[in-house]
Amino acid sequence: MDQEKGMIFDLSLNALFTADKVMVKQFTCPLRKKWEELSWTESEYKRYCSSCEKPVIDITEFQEEQIIALFKVQPDACAYLDFHKTKCNFEFINEKPSRNESTRQSGCKGRNHQNLVVINTARNIEAINRGTQQGYQVLLRSTSPDDAIEQKVTIIQDSEGNYAITGYDFRNNDWNSNPLSTLKSNLNPSPFAGYLVPRNLPKNTRVFIPDIIEHIVSSSWNQGDEWRQKSGEGTWDGLNVILDEIPPTIILG
Numbered sequence: 001m002d003q004e005k006g007m008i009f010d011l012s013l014n015a016l017f018t019a020d021k022v023m024v025k026q027f028t029c030p031l032r033k034k035w036e037e038l039s040w041t042e043s044e045y046k047r048y049c050s051s052c053e054k055p056v057i058d059i060t061e062f063q064e065e066q067i068i069a070l071f072k073v074q075p076d077a078c079a080y081l082d083f084h085k086t087k088c089n090f091e092f093i094n095e096k097p098s099r100n101e102s103t104r105q106s107g108c109k110g111r112n113h114q115n116l117v118v119i120n121t122a123r124n125i126e127a128i129n130r131g132t133q134q135g136y137q138v139l140l141r142s143t144s145p146d147d148a149i150e151q152k153v154t155i156i157q158d159s160e161g162n163y164a165i166t167g168y169d170f171r172n173n174d175w176n177s178n179p180l181s182t183l184k185s186n187l188n189p190s191p192f193a194g195y196l197v198p199r200n201l202p203k204n205t206r207v208f209i210p211d212i213i214e215h216i217v218s219s220s221w222n223q224g225d226e227w228r229q230k231s232g233e234g235t236w237d238g239l240n241v242i243l244d245e246i247p248p249t250i251i252l253g
Contacts, residue, residue, distance in 0.1 A: 006089025007064055013094070018068065025071045025079070035080045036118055037210040040127035040196065047080075048123055050211035050230045054078050064088050116233060119197055119241055121211040124190040136196040139241060141213040143193050148184035149215050151225040155179055170223050195241055203238035212243065219249035 007024070008017040015026040029052075038047035038056055045058040056078040059067055067088070070077060083090060122128040122138065131138050154168045155178060165183070193213045210231045218229035234243040 006091060007067070008091045008093060009083075010094050011092055016067070018064075024068055025075075027079070029078065033210070035082075036120065037208075038080075039121040039123050039211040040131060042124055042126035044130065048211070049078065050121075052078070056080055058082075060085050061087055116206050116208040117198070117201065117236075119195050119207045119209045119234075119236075121209070121213060122194045122196055123211075125192070128192070128194045131194065131196040135199055137199055137201075139195040139197060141193050141195070143191055143213060144215060145184070145191070147215050149217060149226045149228040150182045150184045151227070152223070153181055153183045155181075167225065197236065197241070201236050203236065205236045206233065207236050207241060208233055209241065209243065214243070216243070217248045218246070219251060221251040 006019060008019065008021065009015070010017065013026060014028070016024045018024060033049060033051070035047065035056075035058070038049055041048050041055065045061075047056050047058070048054075049056055057070070058080045059070065060080070060082045062070070070079070122131050128138055128140070151167055153165050155163055155165050157163050168178075168180075195209065195213070208231070212229055212232055216229040216232075217226045220226045229246070232243055232246065234241050236242075
């Protein structure tokens with residue numbers, strides 16, 4: 001009996017197609033983040049990308065109909081798919097030739113591109129409890145929403161009547177007649193979050209934190225705007241994660 005046709009994944013386009021070659025989704029993440037580097041949420045099938053500030057859905061256990069339905073309803077949704085565990089049949093086509101096989105990224109679970117141990121972040125109580133149940137040591141942190149880093153913003157309307165929120169420059173006069181507000185860089189609706197540290201991690205281990213909880217300024221503008229540091233490196237001292245201190249970039253103008 002012939003094997004039932006499944007979905008098609010075009011490796012050269014990084015795109016997913018139905019068996020009838022209708023494109024379902026082209027994956028275009030410029031950061032190429034690993035699932036292990038994304039922050040935990042209330043669901044084990046959804047994580048959070050602190051760089052894009054968007055959820056990422058694990059569709060590994062989805063059936064073909066569910067995958068198609070997801071991207072039909074949410075065409076811009078970010079998704080993760082582990083082809084080794086998927087329930088769908090996949091045909092792979094158009095693999096890019098590699099001149100040097102040794103340059104291919106193999107990756108290492110739980111480590112970033114510099115081979116540092118990844119300390120992930122649990123962004124709510126459900127994720128914190130799940131981390132505890134899975135054996136992680138949880139370093140609790142207050143998200144301190146009142147202390148969140150903020151930027152000045154205004155709202156503008158384009159020629160088609162659509163509104164958009166954007167930053168503005170005091171030196172330009174086009175913001176004078178628009179409503180003004182501030183936008184806080186607070187990723188968390190929960191008052192608490194936590195770093196998930198692997199048990200028995202050796203003291204003085206260098207680590208990578210893809211989603212920093214603390215409100216650390218990475219750059220600032222002398223007009224009053226500040227931007228937060230989203231990720232960084234540090235050292236596990238046996239009791240705490242000590243983040244490397246990096247002087248913020250100051251923008252004048």
